[in-house]
Amino acid sequence: MISANSEIPVVERIRYAILDGTWPPGQRLGPLALAEQLDTSSTVVREALTRLAGESLLEAKVNRGFFVPELDLQEFRDVTELRCVTEALALRLSIERGDLQWETTLLAAHHRMQKTPRRLPDCNRVNDEWRRAHWGFHHALLAACGCEPMLKIAASLAQSTDLYRAWAAPAREASKRNVEHEHQDLIEAALSRDAETAIALLCQHYRETARVVLDAGLIAKAEVKGK
Incomplete structure (x- = not known):
């Protein structure tokens, strides 16, 4: 509506x-x-x-x-893997190059996301303010890499999956997930300068999102709604 x-x-x-x-x-x-x-x-x-x-x-x-875009779950899988490859390199560089200001900005972005309700109280839709805070957190993770083209690619890939994530949000599979815990583990690894763990957690985070989208049965629901 x-x-x-x-x-x-x-x-x-x-x-x-x-x-x-x-x-x-x-x-x-x-x-x-x-x-x-x-x-x-x-x-x-x-x-x-x-x-x-x-x-x-x-x-x-x-x-x-x-x-409105057509649903293409194979493309969604491929974009998810491309995000993992792109952001793994960006995160590694960010952890290597990040200074105290980067840590401060990352902590602030995480705090804002933590304090913003993920879902609206009257429905299962993701809170748009949380979506912006969530994007800000993931951007802050990569921001110290110092490679603007890489950041632009990462932002573009994230936007291309946004609709899938939003449409899958009301599904039962999404409500079972502990996203807050995933983000907490991710920031701890990044601030500990443990690049290998941080990258593994980031890729797992994105692949879990993909699994939720796929398990939500979006294509079947879209076909029913379109009739």
């Missing part, structure tokens, strides 16, 4: 609706219809859709418009 709160920026209202599963995979989002629903101009909506396409939350098809 699209939020009726006009104080929330249009791009965020559409983002929330996508992550809530308002539209099934493959659904075309028409700027004119959305503009009417959101009581705004089609120009504002097109700008929002373009931005969300840049974040991999939508697909922009030439001469066809904007679409």
